[in-house]
Amino acid sequence: MLRVGIIGAGGIGTVHANCYKSIPNAKVIAVADIIPERSKKLASIFGADFYENADDVIKRKDIDVINICVPTYLHSEFVIKASNAKKHVLCEKPMALNYEDGIKMIEAASKNKVKFMIAHVLRFFPEYMKAREVINAGSVGLPKMVRTYRGGPNPAIVREWYGYHDKSGGSIQDSLIHDIDFLAWTFGPVKEVYARGNVFKRKEPFDPEYDLVMMEFENGVIAHLVSDWSGNQKTQFGAKIEIAGTKGLVEFNSFNIPLKLNLFEENKGKAESVSIPESPLSPDIEPYTREIREFLESVEKDSQIPVPAHDALYALKVALTCIESMRVNKPLEVKL
Amino acid sequence: MKIGILSCDHMHAESYVESLKRIEKVEIAGIGEENEKRGKDFAQRHGIKYFKDYEDILSDKSVDAVVICSANAKHAKMTIDSARAKKHVIVEKPIATTIEDAQRMIDACRENKVKLMVSFPVRYAPPIKRMKEIIDDGKLGEIIGISATNHGTMPGGWFTDKALSGGGSIIDHTVHVVDILRWIFKSEVKEVYAKMGTLIHDIPVEDCAIISMKFENEVFATLDASWSRPKSFPTWGDVTFEIAGTKGSMNVDAFAQHGIMYSDDIEHSKYAYWGDDMDYLMLKDFVKCIEDDLREPVTGKDGLEALRVALMAYESVKKDKVIKV
Ligand SMILES: NC(=O)c1ccc[n+]([C@@H]2O[C@H](COP(=O)([O-])OP(=O)(O)OC[C@H]3O[C@@H](n4cnc5c(N)ncnc54)[C@H](O)[C@@H]3O)[C@@H](O)[C@H]2O)c1
Numbered sequence: 001m002l003r004v005g006i007i008g009a010g011g012i013g014t015v016h017a018n019c020y021k022s023i024p025n026a027k028v029i030a031v032a033d034i035i036p037e038r039s040k041k042l043a044s045i046f047g048a049d050f051y052e053n054a055d056d057v058i059k060r061k062d063i064d065v066i067n068i069c070v071p072t073y074l075h076s077e078f079v080i081k082a083s084n085a086k087k088h089v090l091c092e093k094p095m096a097l098n099y100e101d102g103i104k105m106i107e108a109a110s111k112n113k114v115k116f117m118i119a120h121v122l123r124f125f126p127e128y129m130k131a132r133e134v135i136n137a138g139s140v141g142l143p144k145m146v147r148t149y150r151g152g153p154n155p156a157i158v159r160e161w162y163g164y165h166d167k168s169g170g171s172i173q174d175s176l177i178h179d180i181d182f183l184a185w186t187f188g189p190v191k192e193v194y195a196r197g198n199v200f201k202r203k204e205p206f207d208p209e210y211d212l213v214m215m216e217f218e219n220g221v222i223a224h225l226v227s228d229w230s231g232n233q234k235t236q237f238g239a240k241i242e243i244a245g246t247k248g249l250v251e252f253n254s255f256n257i258p259l260k261l262n263l264f265e266e267n268k269g270k271a272e273s274v275s276i277p278e279s280p281l282s283p284d285i286e287p288y289t290r291e292i293r294e295f296l297e298s299v300e301k302d303s304q305i306p307v308p309a310h311d312a313l314y315a316l317k318v319a320l321t322c323i324e325s326m327r328v329n330k331p332l333e334v335k336l
Numbered sequence: 337m338k339i340g341i342l343s344c345d346h347m348h349a350e351s352y353v354e355s356l357k358r359i360e361k362v363e364i365a366g367i368g369e370e371n372e373k374r375g376k377d378f379a380q381r382h383g384i385k386y387f388k389d390y391e392d393i394l395s396d397k398s399v400d401a402v403v404i405c406s407a408n409a410k411h412a413k414m415t416i417d418s419a420r421a422k423k424h425v426i427v428e429k430p431i432a433t434t435i436e437d438a439q440r441m442i443d444a445c446r447e448n449k450v451k452l453m454v455s456f457p458v459r460y461a462p463p464i465k466r467m468k469e470i471i472d473d474g475k476l477g478e479i480i481g482i483s484a485t486n487h488g489t490m491p492g493g494w495f496t497d498k499a500l501s502g503g504g505s506i507i508d509h510t511v512h513v514v515d516i517l518r519w520i521f522k523s524e525v526k527e528v529y530a531k532m533g534t535l536i537h538d539i540p541v542e543d544c545a546i547i548s549m550k551f552e553n554e555v556f557a558t559l560d561a562s563w564s565r566p567k568s569f570p571t572w573g574d575v576t577f578e579i580a581g582t583k584g585s586m587n588v589d590a591f592a593q594h595g596i597m598y599s600d601d602i603e604h605s606k607y608a609y610w611g612d613d614m615d616y617l618m619l620k621d622f623v624k625c626i627e628d629d630l631r632e633p634v635t636g637k638d639g640l641e642a643l644r645v646a647l648m649a650y651e652s653v654k655k656d657k658v659i660k661v
Contacts, residue, residue: 140566141536144533144535144536144544144564145535145536145544145560145562145564147485147560149483149578194529194531194548196481196548196550196556196558197481197556198480198481207582208480208580208581208582210480210481210580211481212481212483212548212556212557212558214529214531214546214558216531220535222531222532222533222535222544222546224483224558224560226483226578228578228580228585230480230580230581230585231584232584235585244536244544244562244564244565244566245536246535246536246537247566248566248568249564249565249566249569329527329658330657330658331656331657331658
């Protein structure tokens with residue numbers, strides 16, 4: 001039985017916590033959040049202890065694994081602390097805000113001989129796994145042209161910190177990094193990127209961000225990626241991927257879902273329709289559960305973690321190169 | 337009004353002639369097509385007269401206008417010949433394969449006082465008109481960026497012969513979307529960066545391309561101009577726009593008005609399109625602009641500017657850098 005501490009009981013912290021309900025060989029025993037109501041609420045699911053200060057979780061001797069779900073600007077600090085306390089670490093993406101921090105995180109984990117994984121959950125999404133399966137089966141021939149979309153609502157509307165580039169990295173570093181990691185994992189190293197967007201034009205944290213990225217891979221694949229934070233809280237979040245090959249084409253679109261529920265809520269006197277899209281999956285293939293389960297398995301068996309930390313570092317590098325390309329308005333090679 | 341068809345190199349001649357038949361007052365003079373087999377088949381299929389030499393249509397005084405559907409590189413000569421014969425011209429896109437040719441076509445039509453319209457039917461698609469209306473009304477606020485697609489299946493034939501087409505999927509598929517964006521923004525493209533490749537088919541021209549552009553009004557856009565739809569795809573391709581603005585966003589699919597048909601004859605599904613016929617709407621407007629002596633709804637200059645962007649894309653690929661006007 002692995003004993004887990006969760007740090008950060010916000011949006012994704014709650015998602016992770018719920019996953020542990022269907023992971024029998026792990027138990028959440030501590031939760032920390034600077035907002036006590038949040039840690040208390042999550043801890044109550046498991047009868048776990050709750051704290052305001054993350055250090056109180058990290059220093060607990062009886063904890064094997066720290067699951068880091070705090071905002072991005074805190075990732076490196078907490079990963080390094082947890083590693084130094086000899087805890088295995090599962091940390092949310094993006095790895096860090098800058099490349100140097102990413103390297104320090106990897107060094108801390110390897111020095112302390114702990115497992116360290118960045119939660120690039122897209123690799124566990126069944127539709128993205130299916131995309132790779134289709135490619136590997138050769139059904140579309142050699143993959144050549146790829147289009148991805150990710151986005152919808154501007155997350156700053158719900159959590160203001162997302163709106164500051166020095167806290168979240170912005171939509172490319174925060175969101176597009178999912179697709180970047182998936183594409184690099186699937187098609188190999190990126191040769192060159194070119195990006196246009198409004199990163200350097202936005203002024204306020206709530207201003208929409210919309211970025212369009214072109215990518216050429218060393219194997220000749222060309223990709224176009226959309227990173228969209230232009231919607232409001234009513235905009236539906238979604239992701240799409242299309243892969244055209246020498247023999248066919250395959251596409252996945254998260255807007256096509258099995259269940260659309262429309263509820264009429266009373267809101268300031270006037271009825272309003274809130275649509276809740278759902279794509280129910282069993283815990284066997286539910287991506288967040290699967291990601292955590294496979295990470296914990298590699299901890300228990302002392303085997304290779306499913307998402308190598310260097311892959312996460314590479315995705316970060318590509319994301320940073322996209323932003324730099326936008327700044328200098330030039331295509332840039334991805335140099336490590 | 338009597339209208340002749342010059343060449344059926346381009347498959348759009350098929351739908352143009354059927355559209356013309358539906359327009360009251362229009363009489364079809366016939367098809368001029370040097371390839372006898374193809375020309376005769378076309379004439380028979382559509383119940384119109386066949387001429388081997390298009391000059392025979394141009395020399396007929398009763399012919400008012402022509403629809404030019406030859407291979408891209410032949411547009412210039414046919415347009416100039418037609419202008420000299422005092423025929424109004426609507427020419428298939430792209431207007432030409434070089435800026436010089438396009439300019440000569442514009443000049444010839446001006447000097448001979450005939451209309452020159454470039455065939456950009458997408459402007460006439462009601463969903464696209466509605467998209468323009470929504471943007472013009474300011475409903476989306478300030479436009480930030482646009483991700484557009486104009487995909488297709490690989491057309492083969494002269495489309496892959498650079499001497500006749502001027503290039504591959506870029507020259508074939510860039511001009512529609514560029515025209516729509518120029519039309520909406522009343523702004524020219526000032527910067528282009530493109531990546532292309534012959535990735536999917538064994539052909540001598542590019543079949544895949546992504547073009548990134550910036551307009552004088554600072555709006556940026558990308559366009560996927562690829563012949564990346566396989567033969568088994570349920571339709572020929574698409575024209576789509578995803579538009580992000582400061583007050584909202586919009587997704588537009590010009591051909592979304594379709595059902596899905598499953599047929600054991602083809603063993604895959606096919607879209608059954610039920611929306612408006614944009615070719616018909618465009619040709620009706622062409623006829624009207626001649627009748628009422630109005631300015632062309634889509635001008636030769638519109639054709640030239642759209643072509644310029646396609647040519648900038650080629651230059652960008654060649655130099656692997658951002659090309660600025
Ligand atoms: N993989 C995914 O699909 C996915 C989805 C959403 C977010 N994320 C990532 O997860 C991270 C968190 O995002 P979120 O949306 O859950 O944010 P959030 O703001 O909802 O949650 C973060 C929580 O951390 C707490 N916190 C802040 N500082 C703290 C500190 N010093 N000690 C303890 N707790 C602290 C906050 O009070 C908050 O409750 C981000 O890096 C984000 O990029 C990943």
